[in-house]
Amino acid sequence: MIESRHLTKRYGEKTAVDRLDFTVKPGGVAGFLGPNGAGKSTTMRLILGLDAPTGGTAHINGRRYAQYAAPLQEVGALLEAKSVHPGRSAFAHLMGLAYTHGIPRRRVEEVIELTGLQAVAQKRAGAFSLGMGQRLGIAAALLGDPATIILDEPVNGLDPEGVRWIRDLLTSLAAEGRTVFVSSHLMSEVAQVADHLIIIGRGRLLADTTVHDLIRQAGGDRVKVAGADPARLRELLAGPGVAITDRTGSEELEVTGLPAREIGSRAAAAGIALYELTPVPVSLEQAFMDLTSDAVEYHGSTPLARTAAGADDQAAKNGSTA
Numbered sequence: 257m258i259e260s261r262h263l264t265k266r267y268g269e270k271t272a273v274d275r276l277d278f279t280v281k282p283g284g285v286a287g288f289l290g291p292n293g294a295g296k297s298t299t300m301r302l303i304l305g306l307d308a309p310t311g312g313t314a315h316i317n318g319r320r321y322a323q324y325a326a327p328l329q330e331v332g333a334l335l336e337a338k339s340v341h342p343g344r345s346a347f348a349h350l351m352g353l354a355y356t357h358g359i360p361r362r363r364v365e366e367v368i369e370l371t372g373l374q375a376v377a378q379k380r381a382g383a384f385s386l387g388m389g390q391r392l393g394i395a396a397a398l399l400g401d402p403a404t405i406i407l408d409e410p411v412n413g414l415d416p417e418g419v420r421w422i423r424d425l426l427t428s429l430a431a432e433g434r435t436v437f438v439s440s441h442l443m444s445e446v447a448q449v450a451d452h453l454i455i456i457g458r459g460r461l462l463a464d465t466t467v468h469d470l471i472r473q474a475g476g477d478r479v480k481v482a483g484a485d486p487a488r489l490r491e492l493l494a495g496p497g498v499a500i501t502d503r504t505g506s507e508e509l510e511v512t513g514l515p516a517r518e519i520g521s522r523a524a525a526a527g528i529a530l531y532e533l534t535p536v537p538v539s540l541e542q543a544f545m546d547l548t549s550d551a552v553e554y555h556g557s558t559p560l561a562r563t564a565a566g567a568d569d570q571a572a573k574n575g576s577t578a
């Protein structure tokens with residue numbers, strides 16, 4: 257269990273983490289989301305005692321990280337891939353870590369196999385690709401068989417096969433009852449493994465929610481229905497918690513609060529032919545962007561937008577309108 261209470265970190269004028277309160281429970285994967293610069297890495301560093309908070313506390317299973325005598329066996333973390341001596345082999349790197357914690361060679365071999373590094377275990381880590389470095393970082397995180405696992409952007413640099421591997425790994429670690437806390441700035445990625453979502457922006461908590469609730473909030477339980485008798489359909493579907501919208505003259509309804517299956521069954525029971533019954537897909541990525549739009553620090557612009565803006569500026573200077 258990870259508990260952050262009023263966790264705050266200021267760097268001079270900059271508040272990187274702002275009174276963050278959240279709890280990550282064991283037995284599930286919690287996704288830690290936020291745009292670039294939101295404060296995810298800083299929060300993880302504070303949890304891992306790599307930086308001291310300006311205020312508040314971060315506890316892992318009731319204690320600060322620094323209070324553990326053998327932290328590798330309590331918490332496994334991947335913060336920055338390639339924090340490895342480039343001249344050392346993957347095997348030597350892991351053996352070095354194992355040695356400091358009395359972890360046997362057998363466990364080193366196990367994590368090498370688990371992370372698919374057998375073929376390159378004796379190669380210099382400095383020559384590793386980003387994906388291999390990421391696997392090595394994960395191998396190190398799992399070395400002490402920890403109950404808590406904290407990974408900062410673990411899919412960075414991984415190919416699709418690697419991404420799927422991480423997904424399965426995280427799911428199985430959580431199923432073993434571990435606490436798994438994973439950061440990302442990609443909602444679509446996190447939604448595939450995490451149920452619990454902690455979303456931050458500019459250091460502040462924006463949402464502590466679940467994928468299910470976020471989908472609902474984003475209007476994900478909408479169904480488009482078209483049928484032979486829209487007025488009668490409306491009556492059949494109306495009820496508490498159900499909202500129905502229609503357009504005059506259209507045979508189409510939009511229903512919120514009833515699953516497509518139930519709508520289809522009620523229509524069939526009443527003998528009304530349906531022409532369309534379509535759950536309206538929601539973009540979780542869009543829901544995430546809506547939630548964090550005010551907290552995005554680094555807005556990009558497309559060359560096209562810049563050209564258009566430039567053209568407008570020019571037009572304004574010339575006193576003309578486009």
Ligand SMILES: Nc1ncnc2c1ncn2[C@@H]1O[C@H](COP(=O)(O)OP(=O)(O)OP(=O)(O)O)[C@@H](O)[C@H]1O
Pocket residue numbers: 267270271272290291292293294295296297298299441
């Ligand atoms: N050592 C530091 N000194 C000054 N400012 C810092 C320091 N570390 C982080 N920051 C600032 O704190 C804010 C949060 O940074 P952080 O790296 O935690 O964000 P992040 O959510 O992990 O972003 P990303 O997704 O880009 O990795 C940023 O504005 C960053 O510039």
